[in-house]
Structure formats: structure tokens, C-alpha cells
Amino acid sequence: xxxxxxxxxxxxxxxxxxxxxxxxxxxxxxxxxxxxxxxxxxxxxxxxxxxxxxxxxxxxxxxxxxxxxxxxxxxxxxxxxxxxxxxxxxxxxxxxxxxxxxxxxxxxxxxxxxxxxxxxxxxxxxxxxxxxxxxxxxxxxxxxxxxxxxxxxxxxxxxxxxxxxxxxxxxxxxxxxxxxxxxxxxxxxxxxxxxxxxxxxxxxxxxxxxxxxxxxxxxxxxxxxxxxxxxxxxxxxxxxxxxxxxxxxxxxxxxxxxxxxxxxxxxxxxxxxxxxxxxxxxxxxxxxxxxxxxxxxxxxxxxxxxxxxxxxxxxxxxxxxxxxxxxxxxxxxxxxxxxxxxxxxxxxxxxxxxxxxxxxxxxxxxxxxxxxxxxx
Amino acid sequence: xxxxxxxxxxxxxxxxxxxxxxxxxxxxxxxxxxxxxxxxxxxxxxxxxxxxxxxxxxxxxxxxxxxxxxxxxxxxxxxxxxxxxxxxxxxxxxxxxxxxxxxxxxxxxxxxxxxxxxxxxxxxxxxxxxxxxxxxxxxxxxxxxxxxxxxxxxxxxxxxxxxxxxxxxxxxxxxxxxxxxxxxxxxxxxxxxxxxxxxxxxxxxxxxxxxxxxxxxxxxxxxxxxxxxxxxxxxxxxxxxxxxxxxxxxxxxxxxxxxxxxxxxxxxxxxxxxxxxxxxxxxxxxxxxxx
Numbered sequence: 001x002x003x004x005x006x007x008x009x010x011x012x013x014x015x016x017x018x019x020x021x022x023x024x025x026x027x028x029x030x031x032x033x034x035x036x037x038x039x040x041x042x043x044x045x046x047x048x049x050x051x052x053x054x055x056x057x058x059x060x061x062x063x064x065x066x067x068x069x070x071x072x073x074x075x076x077x078x079x080x081x082x083x084x085x086x087x088x089x090x091x092x093x094x095x096x097x098x099x100x101x102x103x104x105x106x107x108x109x110x111x112x113x114x115x116x117x118x119x120x121x122x123x124x125x126x127x128x129x130x131x132x133x134x135x136x137x138x139x140x141x142x143x144x145x146x147x148x149x150x151x152x153x154x155x156x157x158x159x160x161x162x163x164x165x166x167x168x169x170x171x172x173x174x175x176x177x178x179x180x181x182x183x184x185x186x187x188x189x190x191x192x193x194x195x196x197x198x199x200x201x202x203x204x205x206x207x208x209x210x211x212x213x214x215x216x217x218x219x220x221x222x223x224x225x226x227x228x229x230x231x232x233x234x235x236x237x238x239x240x241x242x243x244x245x246x247x248x249x250x251x252x253x254x255x256x257x258x259x260x261x262x263x264x265x266x267x268x269x270x271x272x273x274x275x276x277x278x279x280x281x282x283x284x285x286x287x288x289x290x291x292x293x294x295x296x297x298x299x300x301x302x303x304x305x306x307x308x309x310x311x312x313x314x315x316x317x318x319x320x321x322x323x324x325x326x327x328x329x330x331x332x333x334x335x336x337x338x339x340x341x342x343x344x345x346x347x348x349x350x351x352x353x354x355x356x357x358x359x360x361x362x363x364x365x366x367x368x369x370x371x372x373x374x375x376x
Numbered sequence: 377x378x379x380x381x382x383x384x385x386x387x388x389x390x391x392x393x394x395x396x397x398x399x400x401x402x403x404x405x406x407x408x409x410x411x412x413x414x415x416x417x418x419x420x421x422x423x424x425x426x427x428x429x430x431x432x433x434x435x436x437x438x439x440x441x442x443x444x445x446x447x448x449x450x451x452x453x454x455x456x457x458x459x460x461x462x463x464x465x466x467x468x469x470x471x472x473x474x475x476x477x478x479x480x481x482x483x484x485x486x487x488x489x490x491x492x493x494x495x496x497x498x499x500x501x502x503x504x505x506x507x508x509x510x511x512x513x514x515x516x517x518x519x520x521x522x523x524x525x526x527x528x529x530x531x532x533x534x535x536x537x538x539x540x541x542x543x544x545x546x547x548x549x550x551x552x553x554x555x556x557x558x559x560x561x562x563x564x565x566x567x568x569x570x571x572x573x574x575x576x577x578x579x580x581x582x583x584x585x586x587x588x589x590x591x592x593x594x595x596x597x598x599x600x601x602x603x604x605x606x607x608x609x610x611x612x613x614x615x616x617x618x619x620x621x622x623x624x625x626x627x628x629x630x631x632x633x634x635x636x637x638x639x640x641x642x643x644x645x646x647x648x649x650x651x652x653x654x655x656x657x658x659x660x661x662x663x664x665x666x667x
Contacts, residue, residue: 327422
């Protein structure tokens with residue numbers, strides 16, 4: 001006697017409890033607090049905020065704790081929460097020239113107004129495992145300089161722009177309101193504002209790999225890191241009842257301006273072009289990958305031949321979102337009995353007919369005599 | 377009603393539901409046409425029914441009775457999970473019985489019992505574009521739909537016949553809706569395609585990840601693509617269901633502990649209703665019938 005599988009609901013509820021126990025781990029080890037995650041896993045928090053499209057360090061820390069450190073799962077948790085939030089308004093465009101810099105480097109000029117600021121970076125740490133961190137230690141005291149950094153530092157691209165050496169960046173004709181991809185579906189062809197929005201929410205690993213591919217010849221890219229800056233930017237809104245901008249807080253951002261060669265065309269003299277990357281928090285790898293991909297996606301606009309994956313907007317933009325990708329790849333875990341049965345039935349029929357043509361009465365593994373047949 | 381505190385009825389806020397209903401109205405007005413909509417991030421993963429869930433959430437009222445099936449069964453974990461989601465967020469009645477449901481959300485099947493004009497069938501759709509495997513660029517497929525240029529699909533089906541002697545598509549078999557739009561019926565087996573045709577029930581399709589909805593209004597012509605000399609045909613089994621003896625249902629193959637195989641209805645409600653009515657198959661006797 002055969003009984004169909006039942007009890008899905010109790011199995012699901014049991015899986016919740018198993019998961020909670022696995023997440024907590026050994027109860028003799030003290031439980032992580034959100035403050036610890038936020039303070040000591042801050043780069044993980046930054047990534048979750050960026051790809052989760054919600055700037056909230058506490059919620060991102062909570063998501064990371066709930067996801068046991070799985071970043072894509074944490075991003076998913078934050079996104080699903082974000083959907084339910086009311087939208088009060090849109091901010092005034094931020095001005096990264098007003099950023100309170102904690103790091104600012106240029107690979108194109110040795111020195112420049114505002115100076116090079118190395119800041120907190122893993123770049124020159126030599127990547128030796130620091131075994132002293134295996135034990136808790138006293139908090140280090142950060143070095144300080146006596147002279148504060150200037151309140152505003154011009155962007156390298158602005159310096160080049162004064163000379164006309166780099167393309168000017170102007171709003172599109174009529175300065176149309178940008179698409180809000182969290183409210184409207186992505187449509188093709190997508191303008192640059194929409195593409196950048198998509199990339200900003202995109203998976204860091206994916207943008208890194210695509211950006212990397214452009215350096216290895218899969219797109220005509222000759223980038224210089226014109227400037228990377230990281231620090232705090234004030235966020236302003238204009239409440240309808242006031243009619244002027246007020247600051248509602250500040251957010252940490254990493255901005256990357258890539259400078260790329262451009263041979264010029266019949267209308268445009270040779271000049272440098274831009275690739276742009278911007279990410280929440282300290283996300284240098286992400287913003288650099290994003291800037292490379294942004295530049296590659298401008299191929300059509302700049303009249304360059306489209307030969308490589310990173311230049312194909314529909315390919316790139318349709319696959320950036322790791323919440324979508326993770327869901328669809330993993331939906332293969334769901335039952336597909338019905339479709340599989342249909343394929344099995346077809347395959348048996350095809351094998352039976354090819355065997356008939358070939359070896360005559362050879363037995364075909366997996367085929368039951370007259371189990372099924374298709375009627376015309 | 378005991379909906380989840382802190383969340384709106386059926387999870388989505390009313391403005392979002394209205395936006396989705398507007399898209400659905402357009403979809404009903406243009407049968408088979410894919411309408412883009414502002415698909416939201418749902419608390420269930422993309423690819424697991426987020427489109428169907430958003431459609432269901434936006435049409436669901438407190439008086440509705442919901443049935444959720446996956447692979448024809450109410451008991452598969454994904455169906456259980458989606459039913460639980462609506463139980464938690466909307467607190468409305470649910471059922472396993474096809475005839476009791478006012479809304480049926482489904483993945484990969486259409487119930488065997490004929491539907492009526494008071495019912496809405498909501499399909500979960502992974503890939504709404506029927507030509508996506510032939511032409512992945514949406515900018516191109518949109519143009520082909522606008523021109524009703526479906527040669528690409530006909531050539532694919534023709535090449536199947538040239539290579540294998542028959543059309544080698546067994547599920548998500550392309551259909552032409554109301555003589556105009558080529559449509560992916562979602563990965564239902566082609567066995568279910570005839571049920572799409574002139575259905576008294578409204579049929580809605582939601583693709584969350586791809587951000588599209590489409591519809592087949594009641595009593596609409598739905599033809600499965602074929603050729604005059606290779607007419608469309610559906611799967612048939614030589615033996616009936618081993619549990620309820622049905623000869624007209626889609627059968628799942630089950631591998632038994634001893635290594636043998638048996639074939640049973642994929643539609644669990646259909647099978648159980650028949651068993652309760654006294655039908656028995658080769659694998660059970662009246663005393664062993666379990667509900």
C-alpha cells in the first residue's frame with residue numbers, strides 16, 4: 001500500500017527550530033550582539049546595506065545575525081523588509097564634493113588639491129595573518145593629524161573638466177526624473193541613470209568579475225582610477241511644507257570615478273570618458289567594479305563596437321540582482337515531478353523509436369513494457 | 377481574521393495591490409499580452425512563486441477561499457509554505473478541495489476537476505516569454521510580439537519534427553491566445569493545455585522575478601501550436617491511477633521501495649475525492665484508503 005508524502009507543514013516548522021539552533025551554535029559561547037556585528041563586521045554590514053538597498057546599519061546587522069553571516073541571505077532579508085516601508089520622499093541629489101573625506105586617492109595625479117588621503121585600507125597590510133587577533137586585546141588608538149582636511153575637495157574629474165580633457169556630464173535633455181527600479185520594472189533600452197541604479201543594487205562578485213573581464217580584453221577598456229573617495233555625505237530633503245532643504249543625517253559612501261580613453265568621433269574630439277561607481281559604506285571593490293561595467297555599457301552611446309558580455313546591457317542588467325539570481329537558481333530544489341515525468345515519457349519514446357530503427361528488439365534500460373504511450 | 381500584526385492584509389500595501397490590479401486589468405483586456413508591473417520583493421524567494429503570490433494577494437478578499445497546489449498536490453512543501461503565508465498574513469479560509477476554492481494558486485498543473493465561472497486560477501510563472509530560449513533579448517521579442525511574427529517558434533517546432541519525427545516539447549508548450557498573442561502557459565504539462573481553452577474561470581499569470589503579468593479571460597480561445605499534418609496531442613497512459621483507477625488524469629511515476637514503479641494521480645484532491653467515492657486502484661483496497 002502506497003501513501004503519498006504528507007506532513008510538509010510540521011517538517012517546515014521543525015526546520016525553523018533546527019535552523020535557529022544551528023544559527024546559535026554552542027550555547028556555551030556568548031551570543032553575538034548587533035552592536036558587535038555593526039562595529040566589528042562593518043564591511044559585511046556595508047555590503048548588506050548596499051545590495052539590500054536600505055541604509056540602516058542596525059537592520060543590516062540583524063539580517064546578518066539572522067542569516068548566520070550568509071550575505072546574500074541577509075541582503076534578501078533586508079530587501080523583503082524594505083518593500084514594506086512607506087516612502088516619504090526623495091532626497092536632494094548628494095554632492096560628493098562636500099564629502100567629509102576619510103579616504104581619497106587618485107591614480108592619475110601624484111598630488112592634487114585636497115591631497116591624497118590613504119585612510120583605513122587593507123591595501124598595504126601585506127596580508128599576514130595577525131595571530132594576536134586570536135585573543136582579545138586592548139582597543140588600538142588611531143593616529144591623528146593636527147590639521148583638519150578641507151571641507152570640500154574638488155573631484156579629479158572636475159579638474160580635468162576645466163581643461164575640457166574629459167567629457168562633460170550633463171543631465172539628459174529636459175532633466176527627466178529617474179526611474180525608480182524598486183517600483184518600476186527594468187525596461188530596455190535602459191538609460192544610464194537606470195543602469196547605474198541597477199548596478200548599485202547589483203551583486204559585488206558579479207560586477208567584480210564583469211569589470212575584470214573588461215580589463216582582460218573582453219571590451220575595449222583602458223581605465224585609470226581617476227579618483228576613489230570614501231567618507232560621510234550629508235543627506236538633504238526638501239519637505240513640501242518648508243520648501244527648502246534640510247539635512248536629515250549623513251551616510252557613508254564610496255565613490256569611484258574611472259577615466260577611460262576615447263578616440264573621439266566625427267562630432268567629438270578625442271577626450272577622456274567616464275565610468276562611475278557609487279556604493280553605500282566602505283565598498284571600494286564594488287564601486288570600482290561598477291565603474292568599469294558602467295563604462296563598458298556605454299559602448300553603444302559612444303559608438304564603440306559591442307563584442308563582449310560586459311557591453312551587452314540586457315545581458316548585464318538582467319543578471320546583476322543576487323536576490324533574483326539566488327531565488328531562481330535555488331528554485332530548482334522545488335519539486336518538478338510533473339515536468340520531469342513529461343520529459344521522462346518523451347525520452348523513453350525517443351529511445352524506443354531509435355532502438356527500433358537500430359538494433360531491433362534490444363531491451364532499453366528504464367523502459368517498462370507498455371507503461372505509457374502517446375496517442376496521436 | 378487573524379492577520380499578521382504590523383503587516384497589511386495579504387502582506388502588500390493597498391497602493392501596491394491597486395498597481396497590480398491595474399496591470400491585471402490591462403492583461404485581461406489584451407489576452408496573452410505580457411504587461412510589465414512593479415513587482416515587489418516578497419519575503420519568499422524569486423522563482424518560488426512571488427509572481428503568483430503578488431497576483432493572489434492583490435485580488436484576495438476576506439471572503440475568498442484559497443487553494444494552493446504545487447505539482448497538482450496541496451501537500452508539497454512549497455504549496456504548504458505559500459498557503460501558510462496567506463494564512464499568516466490574511467487569515468482567510470483555505471481548502472484542499474478544488475470545487476470549494478474561489479482562488480486557486482498553482483505551480484505546474486491545472487486541476488483535473490473542471491473549474492467554474494466563480495473561480496480564478498493563478499499561475500506561478502518562471503519565464504513569461506515563450507521565445508526566451510530562442511531569442512533571449514527582450515527588446516527583440518517585444519518587437520516580434522508587436523508584429524505577431526512567430527516564425528521563430530514555428531521553425532523550432534518544425535525542426536523538432538524533422539529531427540525526431542514529432543514535437544519534442546512536453547511542458548510549457550506554447551499557445552496562441554485569442555488568435556493573437558503567443559503565450560507561455562507556464563510549465564504545466566501539455567496534458568493540461570486543452571483546459572486553458574474556453575475555460576469558464578479567469579486565468580491569471582504572475583512572473584515576479586521577470587516582472588510581468590498576463591491573463592486569459594474566461595471563454596477565450598487558446599490553441600496549442602501545431603501543424604495540419606502533425607496535430608497537437610497530449611500524453612496518455614495505458615494503465616489507470618494505481619490508487620483511484622482514474623483514466624483521465626495526469627499520472628506521476630513513483631519509484632517504490634522494492635524498485636518497482638507505480639503511476640498515481642498528480643492531482644491529490646482529484647485522487648482522494650475519487651477514492652472517497654469508492655474507486656480503488658490496483659495498489660489499494662477499500663479498507664486501506666487514506667484521506
